[in-house]
Amino acid sequence: MIAAHRAGRTARSLVLVTAALATAACDLGPVRDLPAVPAAATLNAAPPGYGRIRAYGNVIGASDAQTDSLGAAALARLRGAEAVDILALSGGGDGGAFGAGLLIGWTERGDRPEFDMVTGVSTGALIAPLAFLGPRYDGELRRSYTQTQRSDVVLLKPLQVLTGAPSVGDSSPLRDRIAAIVTPAMVDEIAAERRKGRLLLIGTTNLDAQRQVIWDIGRIAASGQPDRVELIRAILLASASIPAAFPPVAIDVVADGHRFQEMHVDGGVTRGVFAYPPEVTLPPRRGPRRMWVVRNSKLGPEPETVAQNALAIAGRSVSTMIKAQSLVDISEIQHLARRDGFDFHVTAVPAAQRLPQGLPFDPAYMDTVYRVGLASGRSRNGWADSPAPLLD
Numbered sequence: 001m002i003a004a005h006r007a008g009r010t011a012r013s014l015v016l017v018t019a020a021l022a023t024a025a026c027d028l029g030p031v032r033d034l035p036a037v038p039a040a041a042t043l044n045a046a047p048p049g050y051g052r053i054r055a056y057g058n059v060i061g062a063s064d065a066q067t068d069s070l071g072a073a074a075l076a077r078l079r080g081a082e083a084v085d086i087l088a089l090s091g092g093g094d095g096g097a098f099g100a101g102l103l104i105g106w107t108e109r110g111d112r113p114e115f116d117m118v119t120g121v122s123t124g125a126l127i128a129p130l131a132f133l134g135p136r137y138d139g140e141l142r143r144s145y146t147q148t149q150r151s152d153v154v155l156l157k158p159l160q161v162l163t164g165a166p167s168v169g170d171s172s173p174l175r176d177r178i179a180a181i182v183t184p185a186m187v188d189e190i191a192a193e194r195r196k197g198r199l200l201l202i203g204t205t206n207l208d209a210q211r212q213v214i215w216d217i218g219r220i221a222a223s224g225q226p227d228r229v230e231l232i233r234a235i236l237l238a239s240a241s242i243p244a245a246f247p248p249v250a251i252d253v254v255a256d257g258h259r260f261q262e263m264h265v266d267g268g269v270t271r272g273v274f275a276y277p278p279e280v281t282l283p284p285r286r287g288p289r290r291m292w293v294v295r296n297s298k299l300g301p302e303p304e305t306v307a308q309n310a311l312a313i314a315g316r317s318v319s320t321m322i323k324a325q326s327l328v329d330i331s332e333i334q335h336l337a338r339r340d341g342f343d344f345h346v347t348a349v350p351a352a353q354r355l356p357q358g359l360p361f362d363p364a365y366m367d368t369v370y371r372v373g374l375a376s377g378r379s380r381n382g383w384a385d386s387p388a389p390l391l392d
Helices: 007-023 039-044 069-079 093-109 123-133 135-146 158-163 172-181 184-195 217-221 228-239 310-339 363-378
Strands: 054-056 084-089 117-121 199-206 211-216 249-255 258-265 289-295 343-348
Touching: 069 184, 084 123, 093 123, 093 135, 093 289, 093 363, 117 123, 123 135, 123 172, 123 184, 123 199, 123 228, 135 172, 135 363, 172 228, 184 199, 184 217, 184 228, 199 217, 199 228, 211 217, 217 228, 228 249, 228 258, 289 310, 310 343
Parallel strands: 084 117, 084 289, 117 199, 289 343
Antiparallel strands: 054 211, 199 211, 199 258, 249 258
């Protein structure tokens, strides 16, 4: 959920938190109540009872995903003569209002496709299930990004880091909000779409392993496991959990017959936006293929005078790194699209757009960004075929 437009403030907060943790007298609070996965078992660990529901972003091993009914349905959809549309949603914190507005404006324009695959990280992970299930969830999208205040997302408790807490904020408001939206009925809808071959993929970061994890949410939904709703909620919360600002999310796994817990944080730590791993081989193209990439912030440089102190310099450096990573991620997706025969489309908050300044989840900022996204979605000129036009 790290917003590039406001990444300087986020980065300064992280530097401050790091300093506080470094001087704290005790260890971090109990994020997990089971041991961490041993390094040697990292690639074998998995949530119990599900089979293969996830993959590391850079490790695509052997899988039965192409031989069972869900895998066969996905392959049949990709092999069909109908258009294949992939939507990739980036992080961006309260800038997710841009993506929400874009989708709603696209619905109003009348040619928003039923996406065959939707991927999301961070705030994009929160948008992704609503985008995946289609325009009937536009009302929830609008409410989530135009009627949200900071207290609906996080309770700030900065002094708790002095006692060894894992974050300056309590994410229970966001957890409750996710639970209210991701109901058992919604999970059943996702499962039904997965059986049709449609894919909903969410990225988190396994902090212990230092790897991106890509979760097949539809496969989890269709598993019939009794804890499938809770697991999906945990994955969405983890993907949106800014390190040090929000506590990590512990996810139960089993490896070599023993129970462990992994520590997962914001998916944007490893990938600000993704489509599918380059190692994945798609079936030959029969019909049109289109890739749609949404960056929930500005892509281009945003000059400002940096104060001459360590905190400001460190914060600005981190925000610059985040922006540079976003460009690399989008460029890699563009290369993947060209390789696999997709028409490539990308959009972002326009570089020339003036945005209100304020604290994160400021209503004026979110309303402005939402309206910008709405206008982009309604327009047939809201997309570019490369990042270049979005930089200036």
